[in-house]
Amino acid sequence: MSERIRASYWLETGDDPQRAADTIAGEQSSGTFVALAMETPALKARSGARVERLEVLERVREPSLPTPVRAPHYTRCLLELSWPIENFGASLPMLMATVAGNLFELRAVTGLRILDLHLPPAFMAAYPGPAFGVAGTRRLAGVARGPLVGTIIKPSVGLDARQTAEQVAALVEGSIDFIKDDELQADGPHCPFEERVKRVMAVVNRAADRSGRKAMVAFNLTGDLDQMRRRHDIVLAAGGTCVMACLNAIGLVGLHELRRHAQLPIHAHRAGWGHLNRSPALGWDYAPWQKLWRLAGADHMHVNGLANKFSEPDDSVIAAARAVLAPLSPEAPMTAMPVFSSGQTGLQAAGTHAALGCADLIHTAGGGIFGHPLGVAAGVTAMREAWEAAMAGEPLAARAERSQALRAALGFWK
Structure with a gap:
């Protein structure tokens, strides 16, 4: 089984939380804003980001960040996503682009904060860490x-x-x-x-x-x-x-x-x-x-x-x-x-x-x-x-x- 990189987020959204989570996962892996013929179920299973956890915390009346689309309420959640390491290999720059790339500015997002990051042994082994x-x-x-x-x-x-x-x-x-x-x-x-x-x-x-x-x-x-x-x-x-x-x-x-x-x-x-x-x-x-x-x-x-x-x-x-x-x-x-x-x-x-x-x-x-x-x-x-x-x-x-x-x-x- 492929080793996976996991990132945990605090998420706030005016959209349906599951739909917002799926949007983020797609945006940061195989998807885009419309369905494409080449994004087959087999490709998504191999390379798509997965929503590993979505836990609703509370609902509030006002968004934390400016948003172009108002909603009756905004849902705050704990979200965990995972990616197969094969998507980008053991690369710190690409890791940054994946876990902290085009997520924060998505229309569905009115708040997003990275809480934790779990990296598999294959990733750790590729970097020396501190020498002293x-x-x-x-x-x-x-x-x-x-x-x-x-x-x-x-x-x-x-x-x-x-x-x-x-x-x-x-x-x-x-x-x-x-x-x-x-x-x-x-x-x-x-x-x-x-x-x-x-x-x-x-x-x-x-x-x-x-x-x-x-x-x-x-x-x-x-x-x-x-x-x-x-x-x-x-x-x-x-x-x-x-x-x-x-x-x-x-x-x-x-x-x-x-x-x-x-x-x-x-x-x-x-x-x-x-x-x-x-x-x-x-x-x-x-x-x-x-x-x-x-x-x-x-x-x-x-x-x-x-x-x-x-x-x-x-x-x-x-x-x-x-x-x-x-x-x-x-x-x-x-x-x-x-x-x-x-x-x-x-x-x-x-x-x-x-x-x-x-x-x-x-x-x-x-x-x-x-x-x-x-x-x-x-x-x-x-x-x-x-x-x-x-x-x-x-x-x-x-x-x-x-x-x-x-x-x-x-x-x-x-």
Whole structure:
């Protein structure tokens, strides 16, 4: 029997739900808007998408999305579709085109969101997944326990390569574990990529020679394929241990090709995620979306952070982090490392640890470190002390009695 790919959706429709489900299945496999002679029963049995499940949840009076055809009511359902893998083979781009192609704009659809995605072993085996994941990242960063305490170079853009290296020098003096470029910083004339890598890694390598542990720096190499390969090689030659790419900017093919070339962990930024996720009636849940990017090769994946500056609630953030830490399947057990960011300070350490149940994560704080009244090194120390307290189950206030850096941080972390 053919292996099948399965996708689950939340569906809202003003049409008969079964007819709407059949329309979606046909549109995304063998059918079109009229019956054709060549679409024989045998062809449909071999290549057509199947409606595996259709469960009515509720009916509402108003549609979630604009629609050209009004209906007396709109039915919300759980829908599961399946496709034979032979329709498109083990291809991530074609998988995307199939499970998230011309579905959302169908006339019968007034809401559609991808909830889950199940891929058979033959598909999993075709993609390498992350090369480093949690274990490889810990090894390269020299952090055996606890989170990687990290930060983002700020200001986001505008600093030149020399100024960026000065920021990094202050951070490595404070024994930072992880530093990343902002997603907006790549290869502009004020801070060229190659010069930035050269200056920053000179600082990082000198510090590593003294301490025996090298801070991991994720250099943003987002660009076309040739640029990304060349920039990766610049980082590798300079002794760097990580590169970063913006997923929605480079696409699945871009990440997969970078993974095929890379000898370093790939830090995957989800910039632009809100337009795929923010409407509850449209787009993706994070769990199925991250599966595609992990298969393509992401070692670290952003999941937002607790009490963040954006609109995402805490339970969604934790669900995303758990998804990143879960094995994709028995055939693809490698996990990636969730990256918590967005308005983070040590105040979120205890809640993050308690909700996630582990410290296999990168916790990045920009202003929470750079804004420390005693300086950047004290900001790093305060973050680390907050996490030590969280892992020990110790209240922050009690820990602050023994740590000047943490005590001072509590005065400005709000």
